Amino acid sequence: xxxxxxxxxxPVIRALRSDRAEPCAAIHxxxxxxxWSPAEFEALLSNKTSIGAAAIDAxxxxxxxxxxxxxxxxxxxxxxxxxxxxxxxxxxxxxxMIDTLSRLAASHxxxxxxxxxxxxxxxxxxxxxxxxxxxxxxxxxxxxQDGSAATALVLRKDLT
Numbered sequence: 001x002x003x004x005x006x007x008x009x010x011p012v013i014r015a016l017r018s019d020r021a022e023p024c025a026a027i028h029x030x031x032x033x034x035x036w037s038p039a040e041f042e043a044l045l046s047n048k049t050s051i052g053a054a055a056i057d058a059x060x061x062x063x064x065x066x067x068x069x070x071x072x073x074x075x076x077x078x079x080x081x082x083x084x085x086x087x088x089x090x091x092x093x094x095x096x097m098i099d100t101l102s103r104l105a106a107s108h109x110x111x112x113x114x115x116x117x118x119x120x121x122x123x124x125x126x127x128x129x130x131x132x133x134x135x136x137x138x139x140x141x142x143x144x145q146d147g148s149a150a151t152a153l154v155l156r157k158d159l160t
Contacts, residue, residue: 009057009058009059010091010095011055011056011057011058011064011065011087011092011095012055012056012057012058013053013054013055013056013095013096013099014053014054014056015052015053015054015103016045016052016053016054016066016067016068017045017052017054018041018042018045018046020041020045020054020063020066021038021039021041021042021045022038022041023062023063024036024038024041024045024063024066024068024082025037025038025040025041027063027065027066027082027083027084028041028080028082030082030084030085031082031083031085032080032082033142033143033144033145034143036080041068044068044070044079045068047070049070049071049072050068050069050070050071050079051068051069051070051071051076051100051103051104051107052066052067052068052069053066053067053096053099053100053103054066055083055087055092055095055096063084064083064084064087064092065081065082065083065084065087065092065093065096066081066082066096067080067081067096067097067099067100068080068081069100069104069112071104071107071109074108074109074110074111075109075110075111075112075113076104076107076109076111076112076113077112077113077114078100078112078113078114081093081096081097081100083096089122093123093126094126094129094130097126097127097130098130101130101157101159104159105159109159110158110159110160111156111157111158111159112132112156112157112158112159113135113154113155113156114127114132114154114155115138115141115152115153115154115155116152116153116155117142117150117151117152117153118137118150118151118152118153119150124153127155127157130157131157132155132156132157133155133156133157134153134154134155135154135155135156136153136154137151137152137153137154138151138152138154139151
């Protein structure tokens with residue numbers, strides 16, 4: 001890097017398309033014990049009920065993070081959100097969430113749901129700041145690398 005003291009360029013948020021399935025799978029694998037395959041991402045991103053946001057580094061066109069949600073009538077669920085490990089804690093997750101909320105509201109979604117592992121305090125803090133509230137729990141929802149199961153919190157945000 002020519003100027004190592006310079007901050008990296010902030011990402012540009014764009015619609016997530018199926019041609020980003022492979023980098024989505026790579027970032028997802030860094031973030032979750034049971035990652036989704038490129039084929040699974042391609043199928044989800046090709047589905048008309050899916051809405052995705054991509055955080056792109058403008059100069060390189062590389063994916064830095066993404067959010068993927070699915071709409072059913074006037075409700076939606078965030079299926080997954082992940083940020084490349086080298087770019088975490090830089091506001092990318094927040095930018096993805098803001099864009100996702102805007103896209104879903106424009107699609108007439110009234111209620112948004114998501115699950116988050118109960119121990120993921122940074123994600124829970126982000127969702128709380130964005131107005132999500134706990135509405136339930138799913139015990140044993142997440143399978144961890146060591147074979148144990150973790151509880152998911154079910155969160156909801158009303159968009160109207």
